Amino acid sequence: MSPATYATGWFVVATVDELPPRKVLPLRYFGQRLVAFRGDGGAVSVLDAHCPHLGADLGVGGKVVEDSIRCPFHAWRFGADGACVDIPYCASGKIPPRARVRAWPARERNGLVFVWHDTWGRAPSYEIPEIPEHGDPAWTPWTMSLMTIRTAPREIIENVADRAHFPRVHNTEIESFENVFTAHMGIQRSSGVAYPRGGGEDRFALTATYFGPAYQVTEMESFLPNRLINAHTPIDEHSLHLRFGVMLKKMASDEKMARYAQGYTDNLQKGFGEDVQIWENKAWRDRPMLCDGDGAIGALRKWYRQFYLPPGGEEQGG
């Protein structure tokens, strides 16, 4: 079996705020259409979007009825597990046993909605940990942003180990930098001085951890201690959504903190913008020419490959 097109793991598909009660949210990820909805019981479900009956998109005109979603075309209803639970006009009352859509494993964590993607349908092999500061009144809520970028996930991931781009692209002086790759986690620990484009300087020390292939949490100590989220989700083979969120420890009035958070987000957006220009125009090098200041790019790639392996691929080694 050849490697998967899209990685195996948890991917952010929405923020919790985008899915209030009874909301239907159409999604386009992994080259297909999905639908997310929140039933009356409060849980979020994510299903394949196309109705098994005659193929309408449940996410476009579908309605939540109790804990099911009703198709806009002939009103068949599908439950959280994807099984058809009602056909309003079927004379025999018999629901065809194969009338179901695929249900994707979904989780709400840290104010975000995740789906589990696996090409071979394997169950989740790890969980997304809670961020203790999320919901803590001593911290601001997330300020979230979303960008659509014409690139591949492996380019985003490579930032973890690419020590040499920080001073060039991000105007950051790196003093210490190390990577640890363990199981599904890819960790970067670094410290240095950031020189924001707006002026000034900010000493920082951070630990940035990928939990799986697409969701990274950064714990940063700096002028304002903060938590960052950086998550990407492939739309198709050519583009992806990059979401990032900022949470700051409250050290001043709410109004001031909101301004700081926005300032941080703007800065980050600028920072990612600098990466984006590179990402959208670069070529992928399978065998890059590296020198000894480059960091653990080889180790990173080896770690990342695990997320594309077919069942049994683990033993054959990545």
Ligand code: FES
């Ligand atoms: S297409 Fe969905 S009920 Fe007919």
Ligand SMILES: [Fe+2]
């Ligand atoms: Fe970068």
